[in-house]
Amino acid sequence: MAHIQIFGSLRDLFDGQAAIEMDVRNLRDLLTKLPQAYPDCAEEIEEGVSVSIDGKIINDDWFRPIHADSEVVVLPRIVGG
Amino acid sequence: MSEYQAREFKVLGQRLKRPDGFDKVTGRARYGADVEAAGMLHGRILRSPHAHARIVSIDTSAAEALNGVKAVITRADFPQAAKGYEDIQDNCMAGERALYDGHAVAAVAATSKRIAKQALKLIKVEYEVLPHVTGVEQAIAPGAPIVQPGKVSKRVPEGFSDNVVRYTSFGHGDVEAGFAKADAVIEREYRTEASHQGYIEPHACLATLDEDGRGDLWVCTQGHYFIRDMSCAVLGLESANLRVTASEIGGGFGGKTTVFVEPVALALAKKSGHAVKLVMTREEVLRATGPTVSTYMQVKLGLNKDGIITAAYARLFYQAGAYKQGTADFGAMPAFAPYELENVHTEGLDVITNRPRTASYRAPGAPTACYAAESAIDEACLELGLDPLEVRLKNAAKEGTKSSYGPTYQDHGLIQCLEAVKDTEHWNAPLAANQGRGLAAGFWFNFGGETSVSVFLNTDGSVTVTEANPDIGGSRASISMMVAEEFGINYEQVRTTVTDTGSMGQNEPTHGSRVTFAVGMAAIKASREIKADIQQRLAKMWDVSADQVIWQDGKAHCTDNSKGIEPMSLPEIGAIANNTGGPIGAHHGANMEGAGVAFGVHICDTEVDPETGFVSVKRYTAIQDAGKMIQPDYVEGQLQGGAVQGIGWALNEEYVYGDDGRLQNPGFLDYRIPVASDMPMIDTVIVEVPNPGHPFGVRGVGETPIVPPLAAVGNAVSRATNVRLRHLPMSPPRVLAAIQSA
Amino acid sequence: MQYLAPKTCAEAVAALAACDGDARLLAGGTDLLVRLQADMIEPDLLVDIKHIDTCQSIEEGPDGFVIGAAVASAELGEHASLTQAWPGVVEGMGLVGSTQVQGRATLTGNLCNASPAADSVPALVASGAVANVIGPHGKRQVDIIDIPTGPGRTSLAKDEMIESFSFPARGPRSADAYLRFIPRTEMDIAVVGVGVNLSLDENGTCTDARVAIGAVGPTVMLVPAAAQALIGSQVDAAALQAVQTACSDAASPISDKRGTAEFRKHTVGVIARRAAAIAHQRAQAAE
Amino acid sequence: MSSTHVSTKINGQAVEYVCPNDASLLEVLRDQLGMTGTKEGCGSGDCGACSVTVDGRLVCSCLVLGVEAQGRAVETIEGMANKNQLHKLQEKFLEKAALQCGICTPGVLIAARSLLEKNPDPTEQEVRYWIAGNLCRCTGYDKIVRAILESAKELREEAA
Known part of the structure; x- marks a missing residue:
């Protein structure tokens, strides 16, 4: 089970939880299962997110592995200037 | 798994000449406006003079009848945009309402620039002027004119107008508990005005588009794939059928990552059956492309006597222009990113107004948030009699620090940058009368x-x-x-x-x-x-x-x-x-994937004329972790250019709107970017902490340099005058008023 | 639009008089072309005065300097004895725009553009120079201060032109200075501007002074109270302070994108005091 | 008569063109003569990207009419190098990385050459004020100023 951290008011989308445990193998798994388990976050996921996995910001790489001890943070989509 | 392997480099680190340099110093390089096609027409865009108006009707018949006019288009000539691209299309050509001064409402293609200009005067647009709002604080107040109804996301807190459309927050720990432990709590408000990227080359393109939907586009842009995909989504084309070639680009800084004139030129090309060249004027660039946010920011900071930050809180209202954006996120995330904090909470709120749709500008969102955070830290240092460098060192984020926006940092060079400050001659040099020295740190994610x-x-x-x-x-x-x-x-x-x-x-x-x-x-x-x-x-x-x-x-x-x-x-x-x-x-x-974060620390000395409020930058040093430098000149150039852009933002660059909602200063005369005589040499110190995510240790360097200057200059001015300036730009009237009211 | 490049003022004036539509004079063109390209004006006739000899020269005679209407700012700055005699006039014009603009811009254009913030005008007014105006009925001399009548308006008739400016002969221990305030170091329009022209006697007492302020009212204005504060004084700190107060009192600025009224009212005094000090220093050196 | 026939000299070559009377020299250079090395950044004399010299005098070509070039000598960036032999300033700009995007570069080079012709030994401050009308948004001016100062020094040494 991976440990997924939820931030501040994002928690409203996850029944108020600061962290959730989820059985996910990779980023694609995560992005598929999150809105299934927590429909409130679907809008945010669809608008586009970046996910930090073990300190690295991952934008789209579905097959980026998530391990049981991975640090996973869901973030707004990172852009640049 | 680290991509990086330490090694001896032979080519990297050398100051070699750029391959495009010869063409650029001889005038041969071809930029957006430098090409033409046989039988080419000239496009020109009619823009709304109103900040907010319903478009009742547009009569293009007289323009179409003018000899030499080959096409006139309005929004009616555009198909339904693909899902998710509605705002981009609406920004390129207004639909039911013009949402800001300068919003495109019609366009013509004619056989000469003169005829195109003349044709615009023959287009009759009937407007019903609507109430407008351009200021961020006016826009959030209940009862404000609503720019775009029905755009409010679920999580926006109560108590604001429907112009506050998006809300995010970050942080960890318990800030209230942190404030309770503090020896000093600083609670302040900061404001910044909108700046523009100020690239010297106006947007320009040359388009062809056949009836069957095949076309070519030559354009100055930071990303021709984005331009292609956006143009196709807005015009109902297939990506494979539109070939986009990027010209040499005369500066972008984030402002050339989206479409403004390109779909218009393509639509004119299709309707006229000719190639169409469309070049913006400087006035159009300032009125109708993407400037950056203006802000209203609240910061609360707790420190104990040892200089440890016990809690940090920021609430950031970012004026996003006439369409929903997410820039406030990129203020809320990096605001306190340089620090290891037990308790931190940041909130970002996007506010829409009757202003042009904001675009990215070098580390979009970060400079203003870091201005607020780093100013508050400086205020706390002054209140507690602490050294601003020591406080930053004590609280600095390290490898393994849980960042203020969530992820745990890998290896980075913030501490090395701060240590490098100590070793500079600049940090240890004496100051003269009416001078002050400011220090600030900054951060950008990179990707x-x-x-x-x-x-x-x-x-x-x-x-x-x-x-x-x-x-x-x-x-x-x-x-x-x-x-x-x-x-x-x-x-x-x-x-x-x-x-x-x-x-x-x-x-x-x-x-x-x-x-x-x-x-x-x-x-x-x-x-x-x-x-x-x-x-x-x-x-x-x-x-x-x-x-x-x-x-x-x-x-x-x-x-x-x-x-x-x-x-x-x-x-x-x-x-x-x-x-x-x-x-x-x-x-x-x-x-x-695998881009490494980049931290920078800047030192600024300013001298303030106490009788006029005039600020001059006497000395400036930019320090940054560049990972491994490839070409040192170019790394230094990024630091110097970013620093001077930030200095301009801090001192004199500002979008000035009149009560009528019109932009008062759409030109380089009164939109005052720094000129050569305003600046000293910009010293640089490059720290090299290799990025584990790149085979040669490379880290992005381009954006971080604009993050620290706003606060570095602000802190310097405040220390020179003994008065805290909390509103950028610190133009002479603001500085003088602050000195006089102290 | 018709373009003419006459060789004499008479031809130029005749062309102006003959034009039924909007006729404009082209000297340096640094304001005119901006307006032309921004579609703010659509003239029917442009009369280029740069081919008229009398408009092209700087003459130095016993009665003082005569500067042609089409002489570019850069040429003023390159003229050693003019710069020595009228440093304030030269530096005022020298602050208009960039080096590039200096290659073209003229005193005439800067004056007739009739901006209250025109950099050359306070020093011109303080100098006591007159404009030599030619019209269909001959020549007349007009005080500089009487040329602009309001923002964008002048007292010149449609068929009149300025041929040149005549400056009074320069006595000993006389000097002028122009200072302005802008938010940057270059490339801005004056937020306030001050021209000071003064003469000293052998004892260092000020015998004559003119102080003109710009960008703090609809036209550049003389401040007699500031001049009075200088005349009879040793141009000491008290006199300079009085200049500051007089200029701030005389100013009636507006607030706009370039500065607030309060800021202008305060700053015009500070700049006046500093300009007077510079003029004084120069006069002391100009034995 | 809304157009005028103009005989002029550009980069030492005799050139003839017919241009609308209200066309700027910049427009003539770029649109009629295909000399696109001279850039347009503002069209109002505020950015210096269109700098050229007319009879040796540095000007913004957006603030000069095409008809005014009659009988004069215009120098543009295209004439700065001698075939492929770069001018010292051009070389130095490459060597010192005094350009990034390059859009301001032609104007800066023309302005810098004009400065060094008048003042072969300028101070840093003189360089900065001379090119104050040439906006650069990429470099922060540091490397531009250094390249001009170093060019001046080497040109003086070569002349000595």
């Missing part, structure tokens, strides 16, 4: 993203690198250098060119400080594939196994000395390519 590169070995042994990211800061040179390094050959043997969308797979734009990192990494990987291919071929030729062929000093060597085989150079290998299997080349397309 990689989708990247496609091809590398070819030519028959003469030279190496061609084909990529598709417009080169703004010298990336062709840097990429050539990395490929030369990888092959062990001279820089002069490698030529990197930027190609069109019809010749290369998808690429993110040149943004996010990504190109040297991501394109460089893709080029290194393609080079490695070529080397592996060569190993296979030579193994066959030499009748050895592939692992007996090694690459050293620019040549393939056989490790089996008994064979007496002479090493082969690239020219020798190129010459036999067709005999050993055919042309040698490799394409590498990948999603280049």
